[in-house]
Amino acid sequence: MERLRRALEQASADAIIVSHLPNVRYLCGFSGSAGLLVVAGSQATFFTDSRYTIQSRSEVVGARVRIAKMGLLRAGGELLRSHRSLRRVAFSPIQITVAQKAALDAAVSRKVRWINDGGAIEKLRSIKDLGEIETIREAAELVSRTFERTRRIVCPGISELGLAAEIERDFKRQGAEGLSFETIVASGERSAWPHAHPTRKVIAKNELVVLDQGAILRGYCSDMTRTVFVGKAPPRVRGCYKAVQDALEAGKAAAKPGARAQDVDAAARNVLRRAGLARYFTHSTGHGVGLEIHESPRLGKGDQTVLTEGMVITVEPGIYIEGWGGIRIEDDIVVTARGARELTTAPRDLIEL
Amino acid sequence: MERLRRALEQASADAIIVSHLPNVRYLCGFSGSAGLLVVAGSQATFFTDSRYTIQSRSEVVGARVRIAKMGLLRAGGELLRSHRSLRRVAFSPIQITVAQKAALDAAVSRKVRWINDGGAIEKLRSIKDLGEIETIREAAELVSRTFERTRRIVCPGISELGLAAEIERDFKRQGAEGLSFETIVASGERSAWPHAHPTRKVIAKNELVVLDQGAILRGYCSDMTRTVFVGKAPPRVRGCYKAVQDALEAGKAAAKPGARAQDVDAAARNVLRRAGLARYFTHSTGHGVGLEIHESPRLGKGDQTVLTEGMVITVEPGIYIEGWGGIRIEDDIVVTARGARELTTAPRDLIEL
Numbered sequence: 001m002e003r004l005r006r007a008l009e010q011a012s013a014d015a016i017i018v019s020h021l022p023n024v025r026y027l028c029g030f031s032g033s034a035g036l037l038v039v040a041g042s043q044a045t046f047f048t049d050s051r052y053t054i055q056s057r058s059e060v061v062g063a064r065v066r067i068a069k070m071g072l073l074r075a076g077g078e079l080l081r082s083h084r085s086l087r088r089v090a091f092s093p094i095q096i097t098v099a100q101k102a103a104l105d106a107a108v109s110r111k112v113r114w115i116n117d118g119g120a121i122e123k124l125r126s127i128k129d130l131g132e133i134e135t136i137r138e139a140a141e142l143v144s145r146t147f148e149r150t151r152r153i154v155c156p157g158i159s160e161l162g163l164a165a166e167i168e169r170d171f172k173r174q175g176a177e178g179l180s181f182e183t184i185v186a187s188g189e190r191s192a193w194p195h196a197h198p199t200r201k202v203i204a205k206n207e208l209v210v211l212d213q214g215a216i217l218r219g220y221c222s223d224m225t226r227t228v229f230v231g232k233a234p235p236r237v238r239g240c241y242k243a244v245q246d247a248l249e250a251g252k253a254a255a256k257p258g259a260r261a262q263d264v265d266a267a268a269r270n271v272l273r274r275a276g277l278a279r280y281f282t283h284s285t286g287h288g289v290g291l292e293i294h295e296s297p298r299l300g301k302g303d304q305t306v307l308t309e310g311m312v313i314t315v316e317p318g319i320y321i322e323g324w325g326g327i328r329i330e331d332d333i334v335v336t337a338r339g340a341r342e343l344t345t346a347p348r349d350l351i352e353l
Numbered sequence: 354m355e356r357l358r359r360a361l362e363q364a365s366a367d368a369i370i371v372s373h374l375p376n377v378r379y380l381c382g383f384s385g386s387a388g389l390l391v392v393a394g395s396q397a398t399f400f401t402d403s404r405y406t407i408q409s410r411s412e413v414v415g416a417r418v419r420i421a422k423m424g425l426l427r428a429g430g431e432l433l434r435s436h437r438s439l440r441r442v443a444f445s446p447i448q449i450t451v452a453q454k455a456a457l458d459a460a461v462s463r464k465v466r467w468i469n470d471g472g473a474i475e476k477l478r479s480i481k482d483l484g485e486i487e488t489i490r491e492a493a494e495l496v497s498r499t500f501e502r503t504r505r506i507v508c509p510g511i512s513e514l515g516l517a518a519e520i521e522r523d524f525k526r527q528g529a530e531g532l533s534f535e536t537i538v539a540s541g542e543r544s545a546w547p548h549a550h551p552t553r554k555v556i557a558k559n560e561l562v563v564l565d566q567g568a569i570l571r572g573y574c575s576d577m578t579r580t581v582f583v584g585k586a587p588p589r590v591r592g593c594y595k596a597v598q599d600a601l602e603a604g605k606a607a608a609k610p611g612a613r614a615q616d617v618d619a620a621a622r623n624v625l626r627r628a629g630l631a632r633y634f635t636h637s638t639g640h641g642v643g644l645e646i647h648e649s650p651r652l653g654k655g656d657q658t659v660l661t662e663g664m665v666i667t668v669e670p671g672i673y674i675e676g677w678g679g680i681r682i683e684d685d686i687v688v689t690a691r692g693a694r695e696l697t698t699a700p701r702d703l704i705e706l
Contacts, residue, residue, distance in 0.1 A: 050636070054673070093452035093455070094452040096451055097447055098454050162526060195386060282404055
């Protein structure tokens with residue numbers, strides 16, 4: 001909240017209206033599904049609805065809690081209306097809909113100079129403090145431990161959904177509050193779909209299986225992918241796997257303070273280019289991870305964000321060959337003065353089952 | 354798609370831009386996480402990015418598929434730019450952000466009369482066809498079967514998270530693709546939080562346990578809540594439970610074609626009012642359910658939607674008493690000419706464990 005107040009001062013903003021729930025949680029601790037925060041100078045007011053009366057009282061820190069009897073944006077707008085000294089108000093055009101903005105304007109019902117918040121809170125969030133890094137490390141460690149058990153039950157005859165069920169149960173039994181995303185288990189030709197949902201398809205001998213999984217711990221996400229081969233891998237699988245693994249290591253090696261986000265992508269992509277596989281690498285190399293599974297920065301072409309100590313990102317090169325299969329390997333890392341420190345720890349060498 | 358075209362014609366719209374993913378899926382079948390659909394007269398064009406090249410080819414029906422090299426809204430906007438006869442274009446102000454609208458305007462770069470789509474696709478979606486009802490019935494049946502197993506493992510000593518893990522594994526083992534929402538298991542005083550996330554808290558003797566769970570099958574959600582008592586329920590628990598159960602039945606009885614959404618809420622709320630418990634019923638009585646867990650209509654005060662055969666809704670009265678606990682019972686029902694038909698089938702009487 002203090003860092004946000006300084007950012008607002010620098011932007012000459014009198015107030016900011018925060019509607020994106022992960023931003024609300026980051027600033028005041030509320031973890032429910034309906035909340036709005038208005039920060040104006042030293043005052044902060046949190047609005048929620050009657051479902052969250054008890055929960056907000058127990059969670060919210062650093063803001064007055066108001067239970068709104070009307071829409072939250074209307075309540076926030078009326079607060080702005082009653083404080084005429086608040087003239088320049090920041091908001092996020094990428095998080096507020098056209099209809100919400102109209103509701104806000106109607107509730108404020110006086111001239112306000114709306115300014116783009118420029119992703120101010122996302123920028124604060126992209127650099128994690130030690131407590132956040134420790135939480136993500138624990139979430140990554142949890143996922144790595146689960147993988148050690150998962151690899152023992154991957155075998156011909158288990159379905160993709162059955163395997164996903166075991167992974168997700170293991171997460172919760174270890175205390176995960178939820179999934180960073182629906183677990184991906186994609187086998188055989190389906191492994192060539194980078195975001196395949198698991199199906200009733202049964203895993204067969206001599207198939208690649210891509211396992212992409214993440215658990216949420218105390219609000220923070222982890223995200224790890226491993227690819228295994230059911231049987232003894234033929235030379236083409238070994239060759240492709242090695243190339244992806246080398247790309248992963250090259251990407252991590254490039255993730256140093258001062259480098260740009262796109263440099264990490266270029267480092268990983270160049271390895272696959274030299275292996276003649278670049279055209280099969282159809283997504284960017286990674287993304288920030290924290291309260292949300294996809295955060296700033298994006299490790300892709302054109303993202304000029306300078307990497308800074310404390311950023312937590314994924315590095316996840318992959319190749320997807322239609323009719324053959326796919327391979328992706330993904331680690332979560334924290335950027336430190338000494339370079340990337342891995343938070344996910346499961347083995348990265350090819351596992352043949 | 355045909356019904357949408359008729360709705361566009363009635364609104365004198367030349368085209369509609371569809372960005373909300375459940376709407377995209379409803380219209381053309383695409384189930385991935387990046388898609389935009391532009392429907393103009395007899396033409397429909399679907400845009401996605403390179404991650405979904407293979408998947409979109411296998412899923413999309415009734416639209417040309419274009420892999421966009423730029424942002425999807427920019428690609429959609431350029432399509433509108435090149436067809437100058439498209440003058441009145443519908444969009445959804447509740448689903449497009451201020452920034453997306455600006456990107457769209459920039460890409461179109463000519464005068465277009467933007468019109469509010471008025472929730473046209475959501476209205477189509479609120480009335481399910483027989484295939485959709487059957488899918489939701491299967492998803493509800495799946496959840497009901499899981500509950501029969503869950504009730505046998507609720508006991509002092511299991512944690513809320515442990516119980517949620519078993520429920521969710523059971524869903525997937527039965528073929529569910531995912532969860533309608535993170536399973537709620539709230540015990541003891543925590544049951545008074547209507548949307549409590551499960552924690553490591555261990556369930557104890559003489560506690561209420563609220564179990565709210567839903568599974569996704571072939572894209573469609575189900576949603577069911579049951580409340581059990583661990584031990585022999587004291588008179589106050591029995592009395593409150595009976596009142597909530599009566600409210601549930603009254604709500605379902607009111608869900609007839611021709612009634613308004615708010616009538617169902619009033620019917621359930623009146624039962625709790627007569628029992629002196631209305632002030633503890635802090636949310637609305639239900640919502641539509643389908644490709645999304647919360648759909649139109651909202652069964653709450655002020656929603657004048659006329660209930661129609663084929664609507665699938667939840668009825669879920671509950672009471673939440675701080676420091677004591679909560680009770681909620683929820684069914685999914687389909688509105689038929691003969692009144693509500695229940696899709697969730699687990700027993701509704703108080704279960705003492």
